[in-house]
Amino acid sequence: MFYVINAVCFVIKADQNRLTDRQQYIFDAIQSLFGEDIKENIVLLFTHSDGFPPKNALTAVKEAKVKCAVDEKNQPIYFLFDNRQSETLDEEYQMKQDHSWDLSYKGMAGIFNFLDMNKQARLKTTQNVLLKRQRFEENISEQKAHVQTMEQKQHELKQAQDDLEKHKENKNFEDTVEVSYRVKVDIDPAVAKQAMCCTVCEENCHYPGCWWVKNISWCHVFKNDHCTVCPKKCHFSKHVKEDKIYVTQKKSEKRINEDLKKEYDDNYEKSLSNVNKLNEELQELNNKKIKLVMEAFNCVEGLKTLALNTDSLFTLKHIDFLIEKMKEIKEPEKAEELENIKKRAESNQARHAAQHLCFI
């Protein structure tokens, strides 16, 4: 089912040189609202008419690019009124008032005739315009919410990347430890000449005071051929007698702290997978953004073909936002198309302003 409409009447003063900004806005809005199917049902009503052709007003309408029904000579269809018939005037004005009455009567008859002759407009296209416009508005607010979601996600990603960088910098899990080791040194001759030491345990098993020279096993630290001093109780054959003893020395050594390393590896894994996850999510959000921007662009294109006012006011309201988004998704040609719509609208506004200056 489609709604129908008989006529849309634009009321303008017959002596107007230009439309007021308010009129211009209202006419633009109406023409943005309706589809091409209403054009033949738009008529102009000129008030305050003196009965002569409303040349100025017609020029103003033409300048303002108001779309309306035209006659066979391609001239706008209009009706004249001078609504002063209800005023009480002295007799000397009677003729003028009669004329005013006749004029308005003729105008009214003209409208009725127009309504009889003209077919009703089925607002199929207009309905489509309204639906597209509604979708366009929804799309824009969806896009604005989407911008916030993406900013939040980008913020999260930045943090996750920072975390990952910090991990890379903190790669030091080496600990410096002090280790002791045994080393052979010359004996202090003031203490003794020789010592009996275990080569396995690196222990000075008999020092000082070991005097056995012939057979080491004769030393009294051995019992049943095994040493009673060194920790492993080694066989006497593992022992030597010489002018050196073992002493303990200390040195610093770097060792990998396995716990730290594991913690580092785990955290690194976690941060890396977080960054990857966020990157994927951001990619999906970006795909959705491209989809939304393209949909908005198609709405604009659709409205351009459907709506009576090709550069719909509703489009213009959001044009800067959409141009910016179009550039962001790397569609320079489409961004330029939108720029052109904006430029056209701006030059129209400049034209109106210029006219305004000329006539004040």
Ligand SMILES: [Zn+2]
């Ligand atoms: Zn000994």
Ligand SMILES: [Zn+2]
């Ligand atoms: Zn020993």
Ligand SMILES: [Zn+2]
């Ligand atoms: Zn030993």
